[in-house]
Amino acid sequence: MAYRWKNDLTRADATPRNLILNRRQVMAGAAGLGALTAAAAARAQDALEPNTFEEISSYNNFYEFGTGKEDPAANASAMVTSPWSIKVDGLVDKPGDYALADLLDGLTTEERIYRFRCVEAWSMVVPWNGVELADILTKVGVKPEAKYVAFETTVQPDVMIGVQYKVIPFPYVEGLRLDEAMHPLTMLATGIWGQPMPNQNGAPIRLVVPWKYGFKSIKSIVRISLLAEEPPATWNIINPREYGFYSNVNPTVDHPRWSQGSERHIGGGLFAGRIDTLMFNGYEAEVASLYEGMDLKQFY
C-alpha cells in the first residue's frame, strides 16, 4: 500500500535540479577561495536535500562491473534489463517466474527520499521511486513458516567484467529477516529522480533498506526466496567479522578497520568535512523496535 510512510526529508520546496547544481558550483568556487565557514554552513542546510541525479548515478559500488566507484557507470550500460523476470520461490503461496510488470501491476509507485549510508563511510540522499517490498510479498503470499527473505542479483558474465575476474563470489546474494522485509520503509525501487533506474544503480529493480549499510540494498534482483532459515549474504560470506548479517547503520559499532561514527556526505565538495552518522541512519524511531532486546554489538 503506497504512502504508508511519511517522509521527513524534503526536496527543499522542490528546488529544480539545475539550480541545486548551480549553487554547488558557486559554492565550490567560494570554497576554493578559502571560504570554509560558508561551505560548512551551507552543508548543514544541504544535509536533507537529495543528491543530484549525476552524483547518484556516477558514484556506485556494483562489483559485477568492477571495484572502482566510476566503473559501474562506465561498464553497466551493456547489462540486459529488458525483458526482466524475477523468480519467486520457497515458502510462498504463488511461486513462479514473474515478469517485472506483472509483479508491479496494480501497485502505486511513490517517491521516497531516503538517506543512503555506505559501509565505506560515505553517504548520499536519494529520491527513490518504487513500491514497498511488503506489497510484493503480500501479492505472492508468504507462508506462515517463512522467517527470512533472500535476494539474488543477475549474473551476465559476458558484460560483467567483475564476474569474469571473480573479484567476489557471484551471484551477489543478500537477505533480510521477514519483519525487516515487511517494514514500511523497505522498498523495491525502480527509479531515481522520477527517471528509470540507471543500470549502474541496479536496474530495473533493486532493494532499498535505508537503515542498513548500502550493500544490503541488493541491485538488479532476479530472485526472491522466502525461507525458514537465515540466508547467506555475500559480504558476510567474504568476511563475517567485518560484515554482519544485520549490518544496521550504527555509529557506536565500528567496522574493524575504520570508524563508523562519521561519514563524508557526497556533494559537499573538498572542504565540507564529515558529518556525524545517525543511529539506524536516522530511522531509529521507525525501526529500533525491530531489534528490541538484541545486543547490536553482537548482531552487527
Add this chain to the structure above:
Amino acid sequence: MDIAGTINTALRRVPPVTIYIAGAIWGGWLFWQAVTGSIGVDPVNILEREYGELALKLLVAGLAVTPLRKWTGINLVRFRRAIGVTCFFFVFAHFSVWALLDVQSLARVWADIVKRPYITIGMGAFLMLIPLAVTSNNLSVRRMGAAAWKRLHKLTYPAAILGALHYVWLVKGWPLEPFVYLGIILILLLARVKWPTARVAA
C-alpha cells in the same frame, strides 16, 4: 651505440629538477580539480587515493633504479634523489588530505593511528621517510659519511613494504591493484638480495 647507451645520452640533457616541477604541477592540478569538483563527486576520497597511489608509484620508480641499471644498463641514478623527495612530497600530501580534509580533528587522527592497523603502518612508513627526506642533500651525505647515509636510506625498503600493505589492508574484497604494487615492490626488493652461489650436487 646500444639502446641503453642512447637512452643514457638522451637523459644526460634532462635536469633532475624536471621531476620536482612535474610532481608539483601534477599534484597542484589534481588539487585544483578537487577544488572545482571536476575530479569526481567524492573529491576528498579521490584526492587521498590519487596522492597515495602517486607516492607508491614513485616508491616503485625509486626502487627500480638499481635493478634497471643492473639488468638493462639504463642509468637513472641522477634522478633518484628527485624521485625520492617527490615521493615524500606526495606521502605528505596524502597524509595532509586525510588529516586536514577528511577526519579534520587531531583527536580522531590520533585515535585512527592507534586503533586502525592499516593507518598505523601507513603512518609508520611516513615516519620512516621523514629522516630520508631531511637527509636528501649533499651536505648530509658528507656529514654522515657515505656508508652511514646508505645504511639510513635502506629504510626505503621497509617503508615501501608498509606502504603497499597499507593499501592492501584498506580495500574491500580482492581488487587487483594493491596486490600488483605489493608484488612489484617485493620483486624489486628480492632483486637486491645477494643469494649464496648455488652448489651443484655431486
